Amino acid sequence: MPHISITDVTKSYPPRRRGGATVVAVDGVSLDVERGDVFGVIGYSGAGKSTLVRLINGLEPVTQGSIQVDGVDVTSLSGARLREVRQGIGMIFQRFNLLRSRTIRANVAYPLEVVGMPRDQRRARVDELLRFVGLEDKADAYPEQLSGGQQQRVGIARALAAEPAILLADEATSALDPETTDEVLDLLARVNRELGVTIVVITHEMDVIARIATKVAVMEQGRVVESGATYDVFTRPQTDTARRFVRTVVRALPDGDALVALRQQHDGRLFTISFTDEGASEARVFGALARAGVDFHLVHGGVDDIQGRVYGLLTIAVRGDDAAIRDAVASIGSGVTITEVTA
Amino acid sequence: MNDLVERLQELLPTLFEQTGITLWLVAVSLLFGGIGGLLVGTALYVTRRGGVLAQPVAFWVLNALVNTIRPIPFIIFIVALQPVARAVLGTGLGTNVIIFSISIAATFGIARIVEQNLISVDPGVVEAARAMGASPWRIIRTVILPEAFGPLILGYTFATVALIDMSSVASIIGGEGLGAYALDYGYRRFDPVVTWSALAIIIVVTQLVQGLGNWLARRILRH
Incomplete structure (x- = not known):
């Protein structure tokens, strides 16, 4: 009851x-x-x-x-x-x-x-x-x-x-x-x-x-x-x-003016990665990208503590060939959602 | 100058006696009117909309009663109340009738002062007491009145000064006191020394009352 x-x-x-x-x-x-x-x-x-x-x-x-x-x-x-x-x-x-x-x-x-x-x-x-x-x-x-x-x-x-x-x-x-x-x-x-x-x-x-x-x-x-x-x-x-x-x-996905500014400062494609403590850590995400030979850097976001559990929302700018990027994303696995910022 | 001193010495016993009567009048009326005002004022506060004992009909009746009686000029109120005084006290004249009249008029005047002071109590503390499961009577006794105690002291001080004022018209129904003495022996007999000495005493008494009230309120409010 x-x-x-x-x-x-x-x-x-x-x-x-x-x-x-x-x-x-x-x-x-x-x-x-x-x-x-x-x-x-x-x-x-x-x-x-x-x-x-x-x-x-x-x-x-x-x-x-x-x-x-x-x-x-x-x-x-x-x-x-x-x-x-x-x-x-x-x-x-x-x-x-x-x-x-x-x-x-x-x-x-x-x-x-x-x-x-x-x-x-x-x-x-x-x-x-x-x-x-x-x-x-x-x-x-x-x-x-x-x-x-x-x-x-x-x-x-x-x-x-x-x-x-x-x-x-x-x-x-x-x-x-x-x-x-x-x-x-x-x-x-x-x-x-x-x-x-x-x-x-x-x-x-x-x-x-x-x-x-x-x-x-x-x-x-x-x-x-x-x-x-x-x-x-x-x-x-x-x-x-x-x-x-x-x-x-949580420092959220960039939008509006913040996004325009990011696009101006960084060439390459923008992706956001959201990960929870059930899946991969940020180290694994970055490792997978590096192994795939993709050049990337972190441009926005952060990792937060919610009720003692980890939640991260990161935006990265990625340069490299489309196939390599796709493979790298696929190899990261579960617990991570990676989506391209298309707006 | 020597004449004046001699005159004052001559007046002194009477002034003393009349001051005593005034203080007695005011003290007894303050007791009755103060208790009456506290009851009626608290009733107004608790029965109003959103009050701990909200009773719209009771509030309306009390409110109308206070509004009816309060604006009546006191000198007319005494005269109008004379038949009631006769029925209750067996006489329409004298000091007791003045006490009776002031007590009733003060009940309604003080009721408004009490109501206003209680309204200034933070509704949050009343809500906190309700949330703790306190009954309306307990809240009135242990929250509302104690929380408003400082302002109430100032309100009663104000009322006391008003009562001294009211007591001064005692002479029209054969009452005594400093006011009556000033009117009957000073004004009517063209004796300014009497008028002015009675006035001086009234001023001193008022100052003392106000000073005492301020001091008490400051202690209670911890300023």
């Missing part, structure tokens, strides 16, 4: 003004999140991803469809029953949303007060959580005395306080600089690995997906247009939206 099962879910908002159009934020989405997944949902702003994540813990009611969390249909719950489900789902936010009126310690203790843990046990649990996120020395500080990255780590400690099996991260790194983003992503990966928490990550940054998500769903205009294992979506994106996101991380 999936940990979170979203079936045909639609969320629409009534028109703001009389006669206005109904806004459909989430449009017939179905997704399964397995226990232990770090499930990424990526999309541009307005794609409906933040709304989708708020349907999972019932912060907003669905218009249609059902969402099962641990086999319980959250869309049918309200009041105390719904609040009980929420206590088992942690959530972190783009703007951290810490209580300014409380110290760090009291912020982390908040969900423990909600679940009714006695005061003496609360203190020990808060200390343990602050140690886990590496902020035990900040227990008595107030939120504004901490950096953004530290505040988000407090947010994570708070979200984990009541030992939830699921953590929802809504643009959790979008307000952070690249260095602190890494720090927070590392912590989230640890939460998943060491505590076995299922994580749903909402983001517009493909980099975040590449770093921690095991699976990804690409959203556009309220729909999931593509989903699958992160590595597969990166290496074989099916939709334009997914390709655009992939391009933000």
Whole structure:
């Protein structure tokens, strides 16, 4: 049984003004999140991803469809029953949303007060959580005395306080600089690995997906247009939206002005080689070309690390006789896609 | 000059007594009106659209009530409320009637101040508390009011100064206090020394109230 099962879910908002159009934020989405997944949902702003994540813990009611969390249909719950489900789902936010009126310690203790843990046990649990996120020395500080990255780590400690099996991260790194983003992503990966928490990550940054998500769903205009294992979506994106996101991380095929410039700088034919860790390495590709007596050089591209796996996309300029080039390409073998840039 | 000093010495016990009455009037009205305003203002905030206890009908009724009562000039409000005061307190005259009237008027005035301060609370922290499974009552008690505490102190300081102002018309229904003293003994008897000394005390009291409010708010907001 999936940990979170979203079936045909639609969320629409009534028109703001009389006669206005109904806004459909989430449009017939179905997704399964397995226990232990770090499930990424990526999309541009307005794609409906933040709304989708708020349907999972019932912060907003669905218009249609059902969402099962641990086999319980959250869309049918309200009041105390719904609040009980929420206590088992942690959530972190783009703007951290810490209580300014409380110290760090009291912020982390908040969900423990909600679940009714006695005061003496609360203190020990808060200390343990602050140690886990590496902020035990900040227990008595107030939120504004901490950096953004530290505040988000407090947010994570708070979200984990009541030992939830699921953590929802809504643009959790979008307000952070690249260095602190890494720090927070590392912590989230640890939460998943060491505590076995299922994580749903909402983001517009493909980099975040590449770093921690095991699976990804690409959203556009309220729909999931593509989903699958992160590595597969990166290496074989099916939709334009997914390709655009992939391009933000992987140095992609040259096109437009970049291609014109490459043609001017290099004579010979241009080929792109894409290889995954299932097939040949770049050394084998270059070796095969050299053995065939083909003169080539690398003009564009790079090799990336997606979920700890290698993915390369290289463009080379090749000079030599057509038959030799064809033989060289044929000898490289599986796991590599080599195509001529004809545009 | 010696005459003035002598005159002030003569007035001093009365001024002292009237200051005490004013402080008593304001303090008791602030207690009742403050609690009333907190309740009505919080109710306005939580019942509004998107609030933690959204109740459009309740909001509409409260909102209309506040809008109706708040703009009534206080001097007319006291007179209009006299029959109610008579029914509740058994009299339409005196200091208690002034306390009664200020408390009611202040409830609606303070309600708006409270509502406005609560609106300034970051909706994100309310959402975070909801996501943690907190109930609406718990959120009001442990998130919304504590988060708005600093601005609320400033709002109540503002309201206290307004209450000192309101208390000064006590004389029209036979109430006492610095305002009544200035009007009855200063203005009507052409005694500017009384008027000006009452005024001076009112200014000092106002400064002290505002200073205390600012100091408290600064401590709470950790500025």
